[in-house]
Amino acid sequence: QTVVTQEPSLTVSPGGTVTLTCASSSGAVTSGFYTNWFQQKPGQAPRALIYSTTYKHSWTPARFSGSLLGGKAALTLSGVQPEDEAEYYCLLYYGGSWVFGGGTKVTVL
Amino acid sequence: QVQLQESGPGLVKPSETLSLTCTVSGGSISNYYWSWIRQPPGKGLEWVGYVFYTGSTNYNPSLKSRVTISVDKSKNQFSLKLSSVTAADTAVYHCARVHPMPTSAFDMWGQGTMVTVSS
Numbered sequence: 001q002t003v004v005t006q007e008p009s010l011t012v013s014p015g016g017t018v019t020l021t022c023a024s025s026s027g028a029v030t031s032g033f034y035t036n037w038f039q040q041k042p043g044q045a046p047r048a049l050i051y052s053t054t055y056k057h058s059w060t061p062a063r064f065s066g067s068l069l070g071g072k073a074a075l076t077l078s079g080v081q082p083e084d085e086a087e088y089y090c091l092l093y094y095g096g097s098w099v100f101g102g103g104t105k106v107t108v109l
Numbered sequence: 110q111v112q113l114q115e116s117g118p119g120l121v122k123p124s125e126t127l128s129l130t131c132t133v134s135g136g137s138i139s140n141y142y143w144s145w146i147r148q149p150p151g152k153g154l155e156w157v158g159y160v161f162y163t164g165s166t167n168y169n170p171s172l173k174s175r176v177t178i179s180v181d182k183s184k185n186q187f188s189l190k191l192s193s194v195t196a197a198d199t200a201v202y203h204c205a206r207v208h209p210m211p212t213s214a215f216d217m218w219g220q221g222t223m224v225t226v227s228s
Contacts, residue, residue: 046154052211
């Protein structure tokens with residue numbers, strides 16, 4: 001059973017930068033995992049931020065960026081705003097099926 | 110703007126079949142995959158499976174024996190059936206649109222519907 005691992009929680013100051021990572025138990029994450037990233041606030045549906053590792057949706061703020069970093073997928077928030085406080089999930093593709101990471105709670109403090 | 114809306118019973122008895130429908134408005138169901146994702150209370154997201162507009166399907170291996178996802182192009186709807194439910198299937202169920210490869214973007218989501226499994 002494949003496991004996708006994210007940091008449980010991270011704290012960042014307003015205006016700061018934070019990087020979330022997404023690791024696969026099967027090995028290095030590559031572009032072939034078509035990583036998606038989502039933001040979810042309490043009581044709301046997830047909102048798509050990034051697809052296919054690096055691509056932003058038309059509504060994704062410029063301060064969010066996706067990349068590959070040291071064998072993991074990564075989501076970087078630059079110039080963090082208070083409204084960025086949320087849970088963030090990655091989603092990886094495994095040849096026909098998809099697996100979500102456990103989520104990272106980002107606190108802006 | 111495409112919108113997705115889940116509908117179905119909010120309460121299902123253990124051992125029975127959970128049935129949900131997602132209605133797609135503002136766009137065609139053609140040329141996309143259509144997915145179900147669930148989230149137990151206080152927990153993370155779990156991909157349940159998806160159906161291509163042609164009817165071909167892929168399911169989460171852990172749920173595969175109990176899941177059926179189908180599409181009705183004439184109604185612009187797709188559906189989820191999950192059999193032999195237990196309390197562990199209690200969750201908010203979301204439907205979502207998925208672009209085919211290589212885009213592979215889960216872009217549009219429904220608000221979700223809470224399903225409780227209890228006698």
